[in-house]
Amino acid sequence: MKDKYRVVIVGMxxxxxxxxxxxxxxxRFEVAGVCDIDATRxxxxxxxxxxxxxxxxxxxxxxxxxxxxxxxxxxPNIRASMVKIGIxxxxxxxxxxxxxxxxxxxxxxxxxxxxxxGTKAVVSHQHRYGTHYQKVGELAASGALGRIHTVYGTAxxxxxxxxxxxxxxxxxFSGEPEAEWVLAQAAGRGKLTDIHPSPDxxxxxxxxxNGVHGVIECGAGAPxxxxxxxxxxxxxxxxxxxxxxxxxxxxxxxxxVTKSGACSGGGxxxxxxxxxxxxxxxxxxxxxxxxxxxxxxxxxxxxFEIMMAFCRSAAQSxxxxxxxxxxxxxxxxxxxxxxxxxxxxxFAASAKEYPA
Numbered sequence: 365m366k367d368k369y370r371v372v373i374v375g376m377x378x379x380x381x382x383x384x385x386x387x388x389x390x391x392r393f394e395v396a397g398v399c400d401i402d403a404t405r406x407x408x409x410x411x412x413x414x415x416x417x418x419x420x421x422x423x424x425x426x427x428x429x430x431x432x433x434x435x436x437x438x439x440p441n442i443r444a445s446m447v448k449i450g451i452x453x454x455x456x457x458x459x460x461x462x463x464x465x466x467x468x469x470x471x472x473x474x475x476x477x478x479x480x481x482g483t484k485a486v487v488s489h490q491h492r493y494g495t496h497y498q499k500v501g502e503l504a505a506s507g508a509l510g511r512i513h514t515v516y517g518t519a520x521x522x523x524x525x526x527x528x529x530x531x532x533x534x535x536x537f538s539g540e541p542e543a544e545w546v547l548a549q550a551a552g553r554g555k556l557t558d559i560h561p562s563p564d565x566x567x568x569x570x571x572x573x574n575g576v577h578g579v580i581e582c583g584a585g586a587p588x589x590x591x592x593x594x595x596x597x598x599x600x601x602x603x604x605x606x607x608x609x610x611x612x613x614x615x616x617x618x619x620x621v622t623k624s625g626a627c628s629g630g631g632x633x634x635x636x637x638x639x640x641x642x643x644x645x646x647x648x649x650x651x652x653x654x655x656x657x658x659x660x661x662x663x664x665x666x667x668f669e670i671m672m673a674f675c676r677s678a679a680q681s682x683x684x685x686x687x688x689x690x691x692x693x694x695x696x697x698x699x700x701x702x703x704x705x706x707x708x709x710x711f712a713a714s715a716k717e718y719p720a
C-alpha cells in the first residue's frame with residue numbers, strides 16, 4: 365500500500381482528460397506521465413496536470429515513469445498492444461476504455477496476457493456510478509421486485525459504443541449470472557467502416573444460468589426514449605420481477621413500481637460525478653486485494669463475450685453457446701454476412717447518425 369499511486373495516461377482526448385482530472389483530484393493518485401500523438405493535446409495536458417514525463421510513444425513514457433496505474437483512453441483498434449505496454453511497465457493495475465477489444469481473437473489475447481501477468485485491470489463502465497443507476501441496482505438486489513425474470517436494455521448508439529454498457533448493467537441488475545447462450549440478428553452496413561465498427565442495428569436475447577432472460581436492442585432500430593432529449597443518452601435499462609419493475613434512463617432518472625407503490629427519481633449521466641468513485645475504487649483495490657473493483661476485467665470480459673456471441677449469432681445464424689471456446693474475427697464475419705440493404709429507423713432523430 366502506497367500513500368500515492370503514480371499514473372500514466374495514454375490518449376489525452378475527451379475521455380483521457382476525464383480520467384486525468386479524476387485521478388488528479390483524488391489525493392491517492394499522481395498523474396506522473398501523459399502520452400498523445402497530437403502535440404497540442406499532449407502539451408496542454410502535461411501543463412494542466414503537471415506531469416513530469418510526456419511523450420508521443422506510450423512504451424517510452426511508461427518505461428520512464430514506471431507507473432502503478434497504466435490508463436489508456438485510445439481508439440479501440442490498439443487494445444492488446446496497450447495492455448502489453450502496461451504489463452511490461454510493471455503497473456499493478458491497467459485501466460482501459462470499453463470495448464475490451466474489437467474481436468474475440470484480440471479479447472482472448474488480452475485475457476491471457478492479464479491472467480499470465482497477474483495484473484489487475486478495470487474497464488470503464490462508469491455509468492453504474494450514477495445515482496439513478498445505483499438506485500435501480502439497489503432495488504433489484506433488495507428483493508423489492510420479487511424474483512427477477514427479465515432484464516432489458518436499449519440504446520440508440522451503435523454496438524461498439526454502447527452494447528458493452530448495456531450488457532454490464534443487465535448482468536448487474538440480474539445478480540451477475542453466467543450467460544449460457546445468445547441469439548441475435550443484425551442489419552445495416554453503414555457503421556461497419558466506423559472506427560468503432562458495428563452493424564447499424566443489432567438485437568437479441570441472452571439466457572442466463574439463473575433463469576433470467578435478457579433482451580437487448582442497440583443502434584438504428586432501437587426505440588426512442590422520449591423522456592430523454594440528448595440522443596446519445598437515450599438508453600433504457602431495467603429489470604422485471606414477479607412483484608414489480610425498475611428501470612434507469614441514462615439521461616433521465618429512474619422509476620419503479622413495487623408492491624409498495626410507484627416511485628421515481630432524478631439523475632443523469634455526469635462524468636464529474638461518475639468518475640470520482642470509479643477512480644477511488646481503484647485505490648481501494650490497490651490497497652487491498654479483497655476490495656475488488658466492480659468494473660474489474662473478469663466481470664467486463666463476461667459481457668464482452670456476450671457481445672461477441674451476439675455478433676457470431678447475427679453473422680452465422682442460430683444460438684451461440686457461452687463461454688466462447690475458440691477465437692474469431694467477428695467484425696469480418698459481419699462484413700461478409702450483413703446484407704447491403706437500407707437501414708430502417710425506429711424514429712426520425714436517428715437519421716443524423718444512420719443516413720439512408
